[in-house]
Amino acid sequence: METSIDKLWDEKFSREEYFYGFEPNVFIASHTYLLKPQGKLLCLGEGEGRNAVHLALEGYSVTALDASAVGMTKALARAKEKGVHITPLLLDLEQWEPQEKYDGVLSSYLHLEEPLRTEVFQKALNALNPGGYFIGEFFSTNQMPRSSGGPKKLSLLYTVESLTEIFAIAGCEIVLLEECEVYLDEGKGHQGDALVVRVIVKKY
Numbered sequence: 466m467e468t469s470i471d472k473l474w475d476e477k478f479s480r481e482e483y484f485y486g487f488e489p490n491v492f493i494a495s496h497t498y499l500l501k502p503q504g505k506l507l508c509l510g511e512g513e514g515r516n517a518v519h520l521a522l523e524g525y526s527v528t529a530l531d532a533s534a535v536g537m538t539k540a541l542a543r544a545k546e547k548g549v550h551i552t553p554l555l556l557d558l559e560q561w562e563p564q565e566k567y568d569g570v571l572s573s574y575l576h577l578e579e580p581l582r583t584e585v586f587q588k589a590l591n592a593l594n595p596g597g598y599f600i601g602e603f604f605s606t607n608q609m610p611r612s613s614g615g616p617k618k619l620s621l622l623y624t625v626e627s628l629t630e631i632f633a634i635a636g637c638e639i640v641l642l643e644e645c646e647v648y649l650d651e652g653k654g655h656q657g658d659a660l661v662v663r664v665i666v667k668k669y
């Protein structure tokens with residue numbers, strides 16, 4: 466029997482250290498200038514909260530969604546330590562029906578299989594206010610042979626073509642969608658040269 470997603474990530478996060486470190490993902494952190502100042506943001510598949518805490522420190526109102534209770538507990542502990550508030554949303558994306566609108570949806574390394582992937586990313590676009598952005602970084606299918614991070618299952622990895630199909634929807638503009646090689650220094654979880662797909666989508 467396959468381990469459920471929450472148990473799998475609970476186990477991974479059940480160590481004192483933060484598996485992907487404390488620093489936010491560089492791509493997300495370097496594009497916050499696009500976001501409405503002090504706007505409402507949703508971090509999808511946020512794990513132990515490194516992006517959420519960073520964004521809260523920048524003055525945004527942040528909700529962090531993840532299936533892992535251990536991850537969310539660590540995210541809240543880190544937010545408390547840094548003196549900021551984040552709102553946790555503990556649920557499996559299989560059950561996600563957005564109840565609010567956001568000025569930005571941010572996601573790093575949320576790897577979902579189809580059809581959940583398309584459903585979740587299109588729901589994320591629908592949950593954006595006009596002028597809002599979806600910003601994400603994910604491992605490419607070409608990352609498979611590398612040991613710098615990411616799932617070792619092709620159906621969980623992304624291509625520019627597959628994400629173009631998902632994000633090219635009415636009312637949205639793909640501002641950036643590219644595969645590139647980056648050097649990752651994100652805790653124990655992501656270390657070394659990696660092939661990622663980066664995406665920025667604007668909602669009109």
Ligand SMILES: C[S@@+](CC[C@H](N)C(=O)[O-])C[C@H]1O[C@@H](n2cnc3c(N)ncnc32)[C@H](O)[C@@H]1O
Nearest residue numbers: 474485510511512531532533556557558573574
């Ligand atoms: C590789 S980790 C990345 C965590 C965080 N975004 C970061 O970059 O530090 C993937 C995260 O996605 C979450 N996740 C995966 N599938 C999920 C699902 N179906 N529902 C909710 N969260 C999910 C996991 O619990 C985990 O925290």
